[in-house]
Structures are given as C-alpha cells and as structure tokens.
Amino acid sequence: MPPSMPAPNIRIPIELLTPTAFAQFGTAVENPTTAPSAKLPVPHRIPPPDSVSANQGFATKYLDVTHMSNLYTLAPSKKPAKAVMNMFACAPRNLRPHEPSESMPSSWGDLELDDDDDDGGRDDCERQLLDIGILERHPFTTQTFIPMGLSAADKHTQYLVIVAPTLPASASRRNTARPPPYPTPKLERRRSLKDIFARARPSPYSVDTAPPPSLFSRLPPSARPKGPGLPDLKNLRAFVATGGQAVTYGAGTWHAPMIVIGDRPIDFVVVQFANEVGIEDCQEILLKANNASHEGVVVTVDTDASGKVQVKAGVGAVKAKL
Numbered sequence: 001m002p003p004s005m006p007a008p009n010i011r012i013p014i015e016l017l018t019p020t021a022f023a024q025f026g027t028a029v030e031n032p033t034t035a036p037s038a039k040l041p042v043p044h045r046i047p048p049p050d051s052v053s054a055n056q057g058f059a060t061k062y063l064d065v066t067h068m069s070n071l072y073t074l075a076p077s078k079k080p081a082k083a084v085m086n087m088f089a090c091a092p093r094n095l096r097p098h099e100p101s102e103s104m105p106s107s108w109g110d111l112e113l114d115d116d117d118d119d120g121g122r123d124d125c126e127r128q129l130l131d132i133g134i135l136e137r138h139p140f141t142t143q144t145f146i147p148m149g150l151s152a153a154d155k156h157t158q159y160l161v162i163v164a165p166t167l168p169a170s171a172s173r174r175n176t177a178r179p180p181p182y183p184t185p186k187l188e189r190r191r192s193l194k195d196i197f198a199r200a201r202p203s204p205y206s207v208d209t210a211p212p213p214s215l216f217s218r219l220p221p222s223a224r225p226k227g228p229g230l231p232d233l234k235n236l237r238a239f240v241a242t243g244g245q246a247v248t249y250g251a252g253t254w255h256a257p258m259i260v261i262g263d264r265p266i267d268f269v270v271v272q273f274a275n276e277v278g279i280e281d282c283q284e285i286l287l288k289a290n291n292a293s294h295e296g297v298v299v300t301v302d303t304d305a306s307g308k309v310q311v312k313a314g315v316g317a318v319k320a321k322l
C-alpha cells in the first residue's frame with residue numbers, strides 16, 4: 001500500500017494544455033504551425049527557427065521537441081536503466097454528478113465553480129466531478145505519453161493531464177516515515193590543500209572559486225528534477241489535451257495516472273527509462289481527505305452538448321456567466 005498524505009478540500013478548474021502553461025511540469029508536444037493554442041491564425045504561422053526541411057522538401061522536421069532525461073546513475077540501487085516504450089490502453093474514467101461543496105477556492109480563486117445555478121444546470125453543458133485519490137512520480141526519468149488514433153479535432157475523446165508542483169522538502173519531512181529514493185547530485189569531492197594552493201589566484205576580495213555547474217543546471221528547465229518533497233495539492237493543475245498533442249512529464253513531476261474523458265479508450269505509446277526497481281521507477285502517494293465529510297481534491301469537468309471538455313481557467317477560458 002502506498003503512503004498517504006492529507007488532502008485539502010479543493011476543486012480545480014480545467015485549463016488548456018499549451019507549451020507555455022505546462023512549462024514548469026514538462027513539455028506539451030505539438031505542431032507549432034497547427035496547434036490550436038498558437039496566437040496567430042494558421043495561414044500566418046511560420047515554422048520556428050529550430051525546424052529544418054527534410055524528406056526532399058516533403059516534411060518539416062522540428063528538432064528536439066521534448067527532452068528525455070535518464071537520472072538513474074544517481075539511483076541508490078545503481079542498477080542501470082534502459083529506454084523503454086510501453087503502451088497504456090486507457091479506458092475513460094467514471095465521473096460523478098456535480099454537487100455543491102464547501103471546498104476552498106483553487107489557486108485560480110473562486111471561479112463560481114460550485115454554485116448550483118451556473119453551467120452545471122444548463123441544458124447545453126454538463127458539469128461532473130473527478131476525484132483525485134492518488135498521484136505518482138518517476139524521480140529518475142521523464143515520461144512521454146503519445147496518443148494514437150486520436151485526431152486533434154476529436155471532440156468526444158480527450159485526455160486530462162493533472163500535475164502538481166513539489167513542496168519544499170522541509171515542508172514534506174514530517175509526513176513520510178522514510179523518504180523514498182530521489183536523485184541528489186554528488187557534491188564535489190573535497191579538494192586537498194595542495195589542490196587549492198595549486199589553483200589559487202590572488203584576489204583582493206575572496207579566494208572562493210565559482211561552484212562547478214551541477215549536473216541538473218545543464219538540463220533544460222522542464223527536465224530538471226523537482227525536488228524530493230510531497231505534491232503541493234493546493235496548486236494542483238488540470239490541463240485538457242487534444243489528440244494532436246503528446247505530453248512529457250519532467251523527471252520527478254507529481255502527476256495523476258492518465259485520465260481519459262469521453263466514450264472510448266485511448267491507446268498511448270509511453271516512452272521513458274526504467275531499471276525495474278519498483279520504488280526507483282515509480283513512487284505513489286494516496287490523497288486522503290482531512291475529514292470524512294470532506295471530498296478532498298476534485299477536478300471540475302464541464303462538457304458541452306457534443307461532449308467536448310470546456311476550458312474554465314487560464315488561456316482560452318470560457319467564463320461561465322459571460
């Protein structure tokens with residue numbers, strides 16, 4: 001049984017998955033010239049500078065669309081990892097009917113998500129609730145989900161990418177008995193006095209030398225491990241992705257197991273590193289509501305008459321009462 005942590009009573013609105021909005025958690029991979037979130041209309045978009053012509057001019061090749069990190073050299077077991085491609089065939093989730101609650105406002109503030117009389121009651125829009133009872137992370141690897149057989153225009157089947165920032169380790173310590181393995185860069189070997197004098201440069205102010213760039217600072221920001229702490233549930237985010245997008249969770253990013261919304265399953269090819277040491281490959285935490293009458297962490301899922309998930313926060317949000 002995975003360890004658990006207390007969960008606040010909180011309802012989270014859905015945002016549109018865009019590379020910018022998702023940057024602190026990993027990468028949203030999409031074709032920049034056709035992605036719905038891009039600012040310019042499709043005919044006015046030009047390929048970004050890091051693209052090249054390929055296949056005798058019949059293809060545009062976008063370079064390095066996502067980064068894969070393998071941090072297993074820092075794992076306690078020292079067991080090497082290999083690159084793996086698995087397939088997750090994900091069935092649609094059961095949502096529960098909307099009902100008002102006394103949840104605290106999400107980090108977006110009170111978006112009137114819990115009133116009886118807003119969208120939840122309208123004929124052309126349905127509001128349902130998704131309970132989030134578990135999060136997980138892969139401390140030593142990125143993990144990329146690539147949906148198959150789903151069109152960018154598919155309105156009936158979409159997927160949710162649910163992620164949380166990481167709390168500082170100091171705020172997390174009292175909650176878990178023994179901290180699970182997490183990559184920690186090795187400190188530079190203490191230098192001998194002989195080394196120090198051999199490299200000394202006269203300086204009127206200091207004899208310190210600049211610290212060596214750490215292993216992590218050389219990684220792109222989205223790929224850097226997030227720290228060993230617990231998930232910051234009050235700042236959990238829920239993004240809706242289209243079939244035209246893949247998503248990479250940065251190493252150590254807390255996330256919910258993949259959530260499919262709609263009427264059919266989605267198959268994902270999932271690319272990551274793994275060394276088959278359970279606690280190094282995947283760490284889970286159960287979210288337990290503080291009190292039996294509380295519902296815990298809940299994502300509010302609004303769908304229109306066609307079943308398309310509505311964006312209620314961030315870029316492209318449709319305000320309930322406009």
Ligand SMILES: NC(=O)N[C@@H](O)C(=O)O
Binds near residue numbers: 136143258
């Ligand atoms: N994200 C998800 O659905 N599952 C995993 O990350 C997993 O490795 O089980």
